[in-house]
Amino acid sequence: MVLYSMKMRASRQENGQNQHISGAEKILAEKELGENAAALLSRALHHAKGRADFINLKIEATEPDEITYIDALPVSTFHAATPEDGQQAICKFLNKLGIQNAAAIMHEFKNTYAMRGAMLLDADTLERLEPDQERGLRATYMDAAHTPNRQADDCKNHFQEAIVLASKVVHAPHIIAEICMSDDPDYVTGYVAAPSIGYMRITRLKAMGCPDGGRIFLYRGPHEDVPACISYLENKKVLVRNVPSTPQAAWTADSWEPLKKNLEQRQRAKLYRKMKTIDTPQCAHIAVKGQDLLMLASNNYLGLIDEARVKAAAISAVTSYGTGSGGSRLTTGNLFLHESLETHLAAFKKKQAALLFNTGYMANLGIISALGTKHSVIFSDELNHASIIDGCRLSQARIIVYRHNDMADLEARIRSAAPSSGLIVSDAVFSMDGDIANLPQIMKLAKKYHLLSMMDEAHATGVIGRTGHGIVEYYGLEESPDILMGTLSKALASEGGFACGSQLLINYLRNTARSFIFSTSLAPASLAAAEMALSVLAAEPECVVRLRNNTRCFCRTLNEEGISVKTDSAIIPILIGDEGRAMDIAQRLFEEGIFLTAIRYPTVKKGSARLRAAIMATHTESDLIAAAHKIAAIIKERTGDK
Numbered sequence: 001m002v003l004y005s006m007k008m009r010a011s012r013q014e015n016g017q018n019q020h021i022s023g024a025e026k027i028l029a030e031k032e033l034g035e036n037a038a039a040l041l042s043r044a045l046h047h048a049k050g051r052a053d054f055i056n057l058k059i060e061a062t063e064p065d066e067i068t069y070i071d072a073l074p075v076s077t078f079h080a081a082t083p084e085d086g087q088q089a090i091c092k093f094l095n096k097l098g099i100q101n102a103a104a105i106m107h108e109f110k111n112t113y114a115m116r117g118a119m120l121l122d123a124d125t126l127e128r129l130e131p132d133q134e135r136g137l138r139a140t141y142m143d144a145a146h147t148p149n150r151q152a153d154d155c156k157n158h159f160q161e162a163i164v165l166a167s168k169v170v171h172a173p174h175i176i177a178e179i180c181m182s183d184d185p186d187y188v189t190g191y192v193a194a195p196s197i198g199y200m201r202i203t204r205l206k207a208m209g210c211p212d213g214g215r216i217f218l219y220r221g222p223h224e225d226v227p228a229c230i231s232y233l234e235n236k237k238v239l240v241r242n243v244p245s246t247p248q249a250a251w252t253a254d255s256w257e258p259l260k261k262n263l264e265q266r267q268r269a270k271l272y273r274k275m276k277t278i279d280t281p282q283c284a285h286i287a288v289k290g291q292d293l294l295m296l297a298s299n300n301y302l303g304l305i306d307e308a309r310v311k312a313a314a315i316s317a318v319t320s321y322g323t324g325s326g327g328s329r330l331t332t333g334n335l336f337l338h339e340s341l342e343t344h345l346a347a348f349k350k351k352q353a354a355l356l357f358n359t360g361y362m363a364n365l366g367i368i369s370a371l372g373t374k375h376s377v378i379f380s381d382e383l384n385h386a387s388i389i390d391g392c393r394l395s396q397a398r399i400i401v402y403r404h405n406d407m408a409d410l411e412a413r414i415r416s417a418a419p420s421s422g423l424i425v426s427d428a429v430f431s432m433d434g435d436i437a438n439l440p441q442i443m444k445l446a447k448k449y450h451l452l453s454m455m456d457e458a459h460a461t462g463v464i465g466r467t468g469h470g471i472v473e474y475y476g477l478e479e480s481p482d483i484l485m486g487t488l489s490k491a492l493a494s495e496g497g498f499a500c501g502s503q504l505l506i507n508y509l510r511n512t513a514r515s516f517i518f519s520t521s522l523a524p525a526s527l528a529a530a531e532m533a534l535s536v537l538a539a540e541p542e543c544v545v546r547l548r549n550n551t552r553c554f555c556r557t558l559n560e561e562g563i564s565v566k567t568d569s570a571i572i573p574i575l576i577g578d579e580g581r582a583m584d585i586a587q588r589l590f591e592e593g594i595f596l597t598a599i600r601y602p603t604v605k606k607g608s609a610r611l612r613a614a615i616m617a618t619h620t621e622s623d624l625i626a627a628a629h630k631i632a633a634i635i636k637e638r639t640g641d642k
């Protein structure tokens with residue numbers, strides 16, 4: 001396809017002098033010529049500098065093979081406080097290129113203000129190399145590569161035009177850098193560009209209102225090549241690909257600055273996160289830096305992490321199968337242990353089939369994003385776990401959040417959305433509040449409106465229901481939700497997540513859940529530990545009773561102390577409110593030998609920071625009672641402070 005170079009120069013006579021008004025150039029397809037000519041004429045006739053009385057519009061045909069395509073330089077921004085600051089940034093930039101006399105070059109730059117074109121300067125000897133030193137050199141015949149259907153933009157984009165020019169210039173033979181400042185009195189942003197570093201905007205290179213402007217091309221090479229360089233700049237037709245439309249879209253010189261600021265802000269708001277290192281297994285008593293602490297925050301509800309049979313099973317799996325699985329389930333990573341555990345889980349949850357994921361988080365991501373198709377709607381409780389929220393975000397479905405465990409609100413939202421297909425998803429036990437989803441009602445609504453239902457049983461499995469089978473057992477239901485999701489990482493003392501449901505559902509997830517497909521499968525030790533934990537739970541359901549009795553004992557003691565708490569699970573939120581105070585209390589408790597974590601925004605709402613106690617079957621009643629008294633005392637002491 002033949003392309004056309006279009007150039008416009010506009011000027012006017014004023015006091016016998018020829019004053020430049022505006023200039024622009026483009027490389028266009030034939031059908032774009034009319035519209036663009038009109039846009040450039042309009043620019044010349046309605047310019048802030050005055051109305052042109054002479055307009056030269058030149059259009060030349062160009063064969064496609066005369067055109068060179070190059071990529072736009074990467075853009076960075078230097079935020080200069082003053083013009084001197086900006087000039088210093090240029091000197092530093094030049095130093096990085098190995099140019100010694102940056103200061104002298106900046107001095108030369110002033111001599112370009114009177115020139116129409118650019119100065120071509122030997123970067124090392126400072127010799128002027130352009131043949132006409134009064135006029136200077138002009139780089140022409142260039143444009144941003146674009147699809148021929150773009151709109152002729154009649155408002156001039158300084159930024160894009162500068163990038164196009166700089167990209168062409170620094171691709172010239174032996175040009176190592178360009179420095180530029182606009183003569184527009186209102187435009188104080190300049191730039192320095194080099195092929196090796198890119199295009200650096202300098203946000204302040206002169207004072208507002210200053211009419212100076214100039215341009216230097218820095219040359220390093222044999223002088224007999226100068227004519228070739230000039231010929232490229234003045235005649236070679238260049239289209240620049242991937243020109244960004246605004247500087248905001250590009251990275252900044254100090255890309256880390258916003259991250260640093262973000263962390264400082266978190267620190268000020270007492271939201272900065274740090275970790276404590278534990279030196280022992282996660283039992284009722286742990287050690288941190290030699291200090292003995294009562295663990296009151298672990299998800300190891302049944303204490304199986306340090307159980308002899310569970311550990312032996314993991315060790316034996318390592319002995320038999322090694323330490324890793326070597327691939328994703330669909331390639332080389334499907335061991336006998338994976339299939340056996342899936343069978344066991346499906347039976348435990350009374351479902352046809354099960355599918356393992358590497359974590360509970362990944363299970364929610366995979367399940368929800370696979371089920372949430374474009375035309376479906378997901379109804380999600382406002383207090384659902386972050387992994388459910390992320391799964392929803394990753395799906396293509398419309399997301400509707402309903403008020404926490406509010407079935408009237410849920411039904412109203414279903415009615416008004418009137419989806420043709422969709423999913424209701426909820427934590428079974430809410431991880432920060434310890435309360436239990438209204439599953440009977442959720443299932444009723446799901447049936448009534450032909451939706452799927454899904455429960456996240458991370459804190460339900462091994463905890464609620466008479467024998468720890470979870471929420472279906474807790475409510476004594478005959479039927480169960482379509483999808484029971486869970487994790488192996490809490491009561492089951494291992495790591496990994498799972499989905500249980502119909503064979504059809506599991507086949508579908510195996511084929512579509514990306515967090516299942518594209519990740520190396522669980523390692524033998526994790527699989528064997530979880531399977532043994534399930535067996536221990538089945539053989540000794542009294543551990544669930546112990547957990548429940550412990551939880552009651554702890555709550556009762558706190559309530560006797562006037563600290564109001566309640567729970568239906570093994571999670572006990574002790575509401576504090578203020579983030580700073582919650583952190584303070586957790587720290588005081590730590591000093592007193594109680595490991596209890598403060599939960600803050602964004603895990604819970606701002607101003608609803610809390611201590612989140614989690615009880616284990618392996619706690620002793622006397623430990624729990626003593627801890628409850630201590631907690632009450634410290635809360636009272638710290639609340640009295642305020």
Ligand SMILES: *Cc1c(COP(=O)(O)O)cnc(C)c1O
Pocket residue numbers: 359360361362364385387427431456458459487488489495496497
């Ligand atoms: C912990 C948890 C998860 C994530 O499980 P992991 O195995 O830790 O990734 C998912 N949902 C809920 C409700 C949880 O509490």
